[in-house]
Amino acid sequence: MEIQEKTFEDILSQLMQKIDKASIKNTLRDSLIINKITSDGVYLITISKVAQLIFNNQEHMRYIEEKMTEVMEKPVALYVTFENKESYFTRKIEGN
Numbered sequence: 001m002e003i004q005e006k007t008f009e010d011i012l013s014q015l016m017q018k019i020d021k022a023s024i025k026n027t028l029r030d031s032l033i034i035n036k037i038t039s040d041g042v043y044l045i046t047i048s049k050v051a052q053l054i055f056n057n058q059e060h061m062r063y064i065e066e067k068m069t070e071v072m073e074k075p076v077a078l079y080v081t082f083e084n085k086e087s088y089f090t091r092k093i094e095g096n
Contacts, residue, residue, distance in 0.1 A: 008034040011042075011071055018067040024060060027051050033088070041077035042068055047085040055080045 006014075011034060019025040031048030046052050054060045055078075065078045083091075 006071075008037075011037075011068075014071045015064075015067055018070055019064070021063070024054055024064070027054055028064075031085075035081075041079055042072070043079045043081075045081055045083050045088065047083055047088050049082075052080075052082040 012032060016025055016029055019028070027048065027050050028046075031046055031051040033045045033047065035043040035045050037043070046055065055064070061078065061080075065076070068078060069075050
């Protein structure tokens, strides 16, 4: 059987399924975007101040990193940046 590459949407969906802390799941569900995945780790953008606060908490960050490791089936580091929602979508519309 051929292994299909996971899309960013698939990865986020699987991550949300693995997070069993409702407050984290509800906050991240619509405000987390995978920017890129490299051998270095998973680069995320959050477009919510509340989500940014979750990632600023080291315990939450480790928890989410652990869940992402389960999804990716290998140890990964998370790199998170915050971007204002309007700026993010403007940049995407402009093709940057």
